[in-house]
Amino acid sequence: MSHLNSLEKRAAWSLALVFAFRMLGLFMLIPVFAIFGQDxxxxxxxxxxxxxxxxxxxxxxxxxxxxxxxxxxxxxxxxLLGLGFFVLGSVVAALADSVYMVTLGRVLQGMGAISGAVMALASDLTREEQRPKVMAVIGMTIGLSFTIAMVAGPAIAAASGLSGIFWCTALMAITGLLLVWKVVPVAVSKAPASETLATKGQIMALFRHPELLRLNFGVLVLHLLLTAIFVVLPTLLLQQNFASAQHWQLYLPVLIGAFILMVPLMILASRKQQEKGYLLLAISLLIVSFVLILINQQLWSITLALLLFFVGFNYLEASMPALLSRIAPAGLKGTAMGTYASAQFLGAFLGGILGGAVASFSGGESLFAVAALIGLLWLAYASRMTVPARSQRLSLPVKVADETAAAQLAQRLTQLQGVLEVTVVVAEQRLYLKVGQQQFDLAEAQSLVESSQKS
Structure with a gap:
């Protein structure tokens, strides 16, 4: 079957909405807090x-x-537990009269860390051949949520203040709770854990993988830079006599323009198979945007810099997970994505600290010099990346008695043409393969697996 069935469609849109409501609540504060938190x-x-x-x-x-x-x-x-924490944090922040209580509310919001559970449930509810479509639908909500939040945040804050942002966030989280309770399907099966969730025994091994380390460092720096610059950017706009209630009028065309300009980069990178070159180009766009604001704080310059920044940001946000999926060892995609997501959120936290510290001790303008320097360090580190050839991931059920039998089967499979990596997970009785897209013969691999189980 080439189309999603009714259960998969229901899972896709309901889980995407749950994800979107949560991400909207997290993102809406970014463009407004530096202004509306002053009281x-x-x-x-x-x-x-x-x-x-x-x-x-x-x-x-x-x-x-x-x-x-x-x-x-x-x-x-x-x-449900995670969304409950999110509601609690939103209410605490909405009722706060101090920056300390708002920070506590944000900490509680962060305790609603349900990304892994959402992705795992999406995997549980979908057939393997349809899983990428559902994951793509959920993944798209992240970029869409950010765009909506950058526009809605200033508009809501202008109408009802900072507390209005958090009450809106609480309402969305409650809606998410109802969706999970009443609409999100109950899974009747469970997808292989290694491909959806982080596994305890493999996390440290992935931290030693040089290419995955570059990607984890990259997403950490990307979100560090995003959070850091928005500590001071809204104030820069105010200094250009651009009222806070109108900031959405700048963010909306910039984000739409950035998305339009990002699409050709994605197409060219894929068509020419020059992912590394375009990744370095996107990092360079971030650096240029910081330098542009550093030398000129007029409104046209800030607008152009934001356009360049979000072209680079959107490209990197979309392309790095795809690279991660290609680079991650067979059977460990869930673990790789878990560590990647943790690095992403840690970057947001460190960016807030960096932006606040530099703005406190050196002024807002110097933050862009620091951001440019961090970007240059990232560019140098990423330039040493090696991008492997495109591959396909396969998962097959097996019957192996113990680790010795698993190792023997894996050794035989690595001799087959087109097999790049093999992982046999005894606890799951499942075989994971990373194979070349053209050279691999699936029937030959299945025959080998069957013969090994008979012997």
Missing amino acids: LIGFSPLWIGLAIGAYGLTQALLQIPMGWLSDQWGRKPVM
Whole structure:
């Protein structure tokens, strides 16, 4: 079958909405807090950064443990728990009169680290051949949520203040709770854990993988830079006599333009198979945007810089997970994605601290010089990346008695033409293959597996 069935469609749109409501709530504060938080007790540039990035710390710490819990307790109970924390954090922040309580609310919001559970449930509810479509639908909601948040945040804050942002966030989280409770399907099967969730025994091994380390470092820096610059950017716009209620009028065309310009880069990178070159180009766009703001803070210059920044940001946000999926060892995609997501959220937290600290001690303009320097270091580190040839991932059931039998089977399979990597997971009785897209003969591999089980 080439199309999603009714269960898969229901899973795709309901889980995408749950993801979107949560991400909207996290992102809407970014473009407004530096302005609308000024009436809070204890307001300072450092606490701006801490409040904006605080959710990233608890997200980074709990992303993988919450995924593990979803294996023990079930996907939906963990999602309900996480969304409950999100509602609580939103209410605490909405009622806050100090920057400290807002930061506490953001920490509680971050405890709703349900990304792993959502992705795992999506895998549980879909057939293997249809799984990429459902994952793509959910993945697209991240970029769409960010765009909507950058426009909706300033508009809501202008109409109802900072508390309005958090009450809106609480309402969306409650809607997400109802969706999970009443609409999201109950899984009747469970996808292989190694491909959807982080596994405890392999995390340290992946940290030693040089190419995955580059990607984890890259996403950490990408979100560090995003969070850091928005500690001071809204204030720069105010200094250009651009009222906060109108900021969405800048963000909307910039984000639409950036998306339009990003698409050709994605097409060219894929068609020419020059992913590394275009990745380096995107990082360079980030650096140029920081330099442009550093030398000229007029409105046209800030607008152009933001356009360049988001072209690079959107390209990197879309392309790095695809590279990660290609590079991750066979059978360990879930673990690789778990560590990648943790690095992403940790970057948001560190970006808040960096932005607040630099703005407090050296002024807002110097932050862009620091950002450009960090970007140059990332460019140098990424330039040494090796991108492997495109491959296909396959998963087959096997019957192996123990680790010795698994190792023998894996050794035989590595001799087949087109086989790049083999992982046999005894606990799951499943075989994972990473193979070349043209040279590999699936029938030959299946025959070898069957013969090994008879012997």
